[in-house]
Amino acid sequence: MGFAPPPANHLGAAILCTIVCFMPFGIVALVKAVSVNSLWALGRVDAAHRASRSARNWCLLAALVWPVVPVLAFGLFIVVGMALSMR
Template sequence: MTYNAPPPPSGPVGGTPPPNNLVWAILTTIFCCLPLGVVSIVYAAQVNGKFAAGDLAGAQESSRKAKQWAIWSAVTAIVLTVIYIIVIVVIASSGDSTSSTGF
């Protein structure tokens, strides 16, 4: 009597895994906002495991959240950069007005 083990689950039959967005998560962690990017990496790392376990809905949800957190990280970086530039311009312009009066 031989026993053939069933093959490991490979997600839904004929399905492809949703994008894990890991590249975007890593890039936004490095170049944008570290805390939000780390959350994105965590969700991106869950996608393939959930898909392999046959949890397509969970894999899609993790994919969506990884993308969402990566976008939030990029937007946060853009907003903070704009605020930083505005502050620098205001400081530079206020410095010019004091130097022209001689005080």
């Protein structure tokens, strides 16, 4: 039986996504990334790989949602402004 290195924890990307991108998804990615090494140390190899993939996916989702949020906020601002001006 050989030894394999632990999966990437994507902690740097999770921190970056939390600070720069959409924070709620970045926090989920951060929690998943932190759990990778502890799961690996406990011998839960499959769970560590799942947590690694999940951290990566949440980072990607945060990066994809990040440019959409200001557009939606601006659209909501316009709609509310128009509704209030019609009164």
